[in-house]
Amino acid sequence: MAITIALAGNPNSGKSTLFNSLTGSNQYVGNWPGVTVEQKTGKYKKDKEVHFTDLPGIYSLSPYTLEEVVSRDYLVNERPDVIIDVVDATNIERNLFLATQLLELGIPVVIALNMMDVVRKNNDFIDIKKLEKDLGCKIVEISALKNENIDKLIETAKSVAGQKKMTYQEFEEDVEKYIKEIEEFSVIKDNPAKRWLAVKLFEQDEKIMKEFPLYGKETRRLEEIIEEAEEKYDDDGEGIITDGRYNFVSNVTKDTVKKGRKGMTTSDKIDRIVTNRFLSIPIFVGVITLVYIIAINFVGGPVTDWVNDVFFTEIIGENFRGFLENAGTSEFLTSLLVDGIIAGVGAVLGFLPVIAVLFLFIAILEDIGYMSRIAFILDRVFRKFGLSGKSFIPILMGTGCSVPAIMGTRTIESDNDRRMTIMTASFMPCGAKLDVIAMFAAFLGGSWWYAPIWYFGGIMAVVVSGIILKKTKYFSGDPAPFVMELPEYHMPSARNIFKATWFRCKAFIVKAGTVILLATVAVFLLKSISLDGHFVDFNADPEDSILAGFGKIIAPIFAPLGFGDWMASVATILGLVAKEIVVGTYGVLAGIGEVGAEDSSMVALVASKFSVASAFAFVFFNQLTVPCFAATGAIKEEMGSNKWFGLAIGYQLLFSYTVAFMIYQFGRVIEGGSFNLMTGLAVVVLFIYGYLLFRKDRSKLENKNFSNKENDEVVKYESN
Structure with a gap:
């Protein structure tokens, strides 16, 4: 049976190296529909029934860049059978921020903990079993560069395909109560990604608000929820969710990741010279x-x-x-x-x-x-x-x-x-x-x-x-x-x-x-x-x-x-x-x-x-x-x-x-x-x-003049 696996991950996480290793020459490069962002698809060289889509490198599923827009549109609308989230194990805390969002989509997720050879070399330790328990998904240690555990990763991904029960991060009690209520809104309650959509409605994500419009009582209730939350937490919806994700990731990594070396890494020492302001x-x-x-x-x-x-x-x-x-x-x-x-x-x-x-x-x-x-x-x-x-x-x-x-x-x-x-x-x-x-x-x-x-x-x-x-x-x-x-x-x-x-x-x-x-x-x-x-x-x-x-x-x-x-x-x-x-x-x-x-x-x-x-x-x-x-x-x-x-x-x-x-x-x-x-x-x-x-930049001069004119009008208004 053919399955489709989406490869997601931060830039420089080794995602493209993994994709090339999996597909070899069995890949096609085109564009995502309607935009000029490159789209890579390919077949597993050991099993032509396994299809891969290499998503652009992203840091989140928020619509700030074209890459983030096409990635989240693909995941929400096309819904692959499995998502492999390629995580840089040497930078695990920042990389897991994206993982918390992927887990909310209602699609089975397998985390490929990449660059584990470097982790071992640095004498660092990651408690994989505890990390799996905390995140609620399968984790496979790999090295895409050295082709370590690649076959095991794909077998794990195939084994979780079709799973219905998903585990995701829970927020603070009151925030979680708000999100659970939004999940029951008629426009999203039957959607497999309702958890993620509820979070996005809480964040007042413009694109999601347009795609899933609310009406009548639900519109007013969402406004009341956001007003209550902003007053309680002194922040907007997006800030509340972002803080919640970072706190969750920080607590998880504090319990599961132990650094063997303290101080500057070899890369940091080299960069002190190579990226020095004068050198x-x-x-x-x-x-x-x-x-x-x-x-x-x-x-x-x-x-x-x-x-x-x-x-x-x-x-x-x-x-x-x-x-x-x-x-x-x-x-x-x-x-x-x-x-x-x-x-x-x-x-x-x-x-x-x-x-x-x-x-x-x-x-x-x-x-x-x-x-x-x-x-x-x-x-x-x-x-x-x-x-x-x-x-x-x-x-x-x-x-x-x-x-x-x-x-x-x-x-x-x-x-x-x-x-x-x-x-x-x-x-x-x-x-x-x-x-x-x-x-x-x-x-x-x-x-x-x-x-x-x-x-x-x-x-x-x-x-x-x-x-x-x-x-x-x-x-x-x-x-x-x-x-x-x-x-x-x-x-x-x-x-x-x-x-x-x-x-x-x-x-x-x-x-x-x-x-x-x-x-x-x-x-x-x-x-x-x-x-x-x-x-x-x-x-x-x-x-x-x-x-x-x-x-x-x-x-x-x-x-x-x-x-x-x-x-x-x-x-x-x-x-x-x-x-x-x-x-x-x-x-x-x-x-x-x-x-x-x-x-x-x-x-x-x-x-x-x-x-x-x-x-x-x-x-x-x-x-x-x-x-x-x-x-x-x-x-x-x-x-x-x-x-x-x-x-x-x-x-x-x-x-x-x-x-x-x-x-x-x-x-x-x-x-x-x-x-x-x-x-x-x-x-x-x-x-x-x-x-x-x-010559002077005319556009900056015009902006400066416009700003001065605006300030003058404000002063005149206040004086009146």
């Missing part, structure tokens, strides 16, 4: 700099050169060319396969070692718990500029791929902050853009500062954009409140790290074998056909090709940015499909299959077309401009309207163009070029940015 930013800069130096400078140089020049050129390219020639394959097909597909796709995959190392380090930082600290650190700094740290969680995800970063904005409650984050999340250097960065690293000599400059440049672009946009009427308002739970530091799991790294690398390889392959074929064909429709010689300069003709038409657009060459223009436009195509295009045009291991013709081609100033302008433009098709589609979906989508794309184009314009024009002067009309225009653009950054 946190230098440590963050140092960590990210080291990651990028290792990925691009140490790995990017020797390994990428070998992969491009030896593996894809000599081992695969030349051997395959010889095989095709011996087989009597036509010159056109041979050149297409070797100089087109192998050269283009090989140029992209040549940077896979760089990307794999970067993804590996990001996975380690995520697994040990440092990445969540970065959001906390940045919130403390950027809140001074009116920006919320909640926006930086999806932005930090952008270092892997812009698509999940854009989709991650769903957790931001403020529409203004969410839209602003969607517009800027793709400014971070994702794995695809790292291809472009690594290619130019070889050209620019691989200085130690080159690698991380793009990461911090992305953060700076986000901050500058945030300050400018926040001062417009479309995005004005106070930053969204940011509350997050910092997980305990722990040793990284090799399984989780390599799984996360492989997942990201696999996506990169699949794209190289599909989108990039098709793009390189298109580039090769367009560079091999002349404007009059004839095939040009494969070894000839493709200046008369269709590709060159198109590039020359659009090249003037990019000339003020320093890369008005047709090759750079074509690569940039094709990069809107996927940023890896920028490298693939140069790979095809350079004919990587024609060179030896002592030199890379692609790097030589780049060096012949760019100065240092134009190279920086080119990379920054491709980093900050409209992202790939997949990310652009995500922007359109998340914005929810053509107007906002158009505004986002327009801003990205304007911002990237003006930034690249200033970089090139000022860089050209630094390199010894003359000060001309374009340089003067760059100065004007710089002053405009300065004005937009430092």
Whole structure:
């Protein structure tokens, strides 16, 4: 018999780790109906009759966030057979606050006491039997990270499915009397969740009051009950219930939880340094700099050169060319396969070692718990500029791929902050853009500062954009409140790290074998056909090709940015499909299959077309401009309207163009070029940015004036 199990729990309780462990690849990701909060469902990999729904991480069933709304709507309306409440055993008191609410829903609850391996390591003790008795539900000790007791948890959940008798927390005598009376109101008395609904009516929960309206005597009686309770307890209904829950949880944990260690934990000691007001930013800069130096400078140089020049050129390219020639394959097909597909796709995959190392380090930082600290650190700094740290969680995800970063904005409650984050999340250097960065690293000599400059440049672009946009009427308002739970530091799991790294690398390889392959074929064909429709010689300069003709038409657009060459223009436009195509295009045009291991013709081609100033302008433009098709589609979906989508794309184009314009024009002067009309225009653009950054926020001035006007009216009224 099929059963449905809902996984509930606080953020960072290990719920997603448990869900992934239970379902493996048997899961589906979509949206909750009517909202943009992600919905995950899956089947138990050991029993396809057991279905799981992974609810968003929440702290309560009060309707303060979208996550809480969709979670409670699902539990009340869909009513799964069992709820597994994933509780962080190292933080049990705070986590049990949600459990007291879940137990009132009339659905069997099993508590998965997660991270018990850490509890034992800390010499803490939890009396499971007494805790089960006090809460009135089954409890299973697990470690989702180490797959401990997972099978026992599911068997326990299956055993309680269908149970009718439920136990729940009882409040103080008078409060309990009020709630029992409300339970008998006609609108809820036959509802399986009547206990929870009665509590919510006592709290005067707006959503529940609308869904379960009272009439006549029951309306008046509820008003009398609330008035009596508020007068007796000197608090509103919600405050009375909240205090009752916390007192209950506090008493339960005091009797069942014994701490073995006193004083600061290891995580607390580390955080005293890592999140220190003065040391946190230098440590963050140092960590990210080291990651990028290792990925691009140490790995990017020797390994990428070998992969491009030896593996894809000599081992695969030349051997395959010889095989095709011996087989009597036509010159056109041979050149297409070797100089087109192998050269283009090989140029992209040549940077896979760089990307794999970067993804590996990001996975380690995520697994040990440092990445969540970065959001906390940045919130403390950027809140001074009116920006919320909640926006930086999806932005930090952008270092892997812009698509999940854009989709991650769903957790931001403020529409203004969410839209602003969607517009800027793709400014971070994702794995695809790292291809472009690594290619130019070889050209620019691989200085130690080159690698991380793009990461911090992305953060700076986000901050500058945030300050400018926040001062417009479309995005004005106070930053969204940011509350997050910092997980305990722990040793990284090799399984989780390599799984996360492989997942990201696999996506990169699949794209190289599909989108990039098709793009390189298109580039090769367009560079091999002349404007009059004839095939040009494969070894000839493709200046008369269709590709060159198109590039020359659009090249003037990019000339003020320093890369008005047709090759750079074509690569940039094709990069809107996927940023890896920028490298693939140069790979095809350079004919990587024609060179030896002592030199890379692609790097030589780049060096012949760019100065240092134009190279920086080119990379920054491709980093900050409209992202790939997949990310652009995500922007359109998340914005929810053509107007906002158009505004986002327009801003990205304007911002990237003006930034690249200033970089090139000022860089050209630094390199010894003359000060001309374009340089003067760059100065004007710089002053405009300065004005937009430092002008006063009109929305705050209007609010202040409105407040002063209100106060004046109050004074006048009182004086009269």
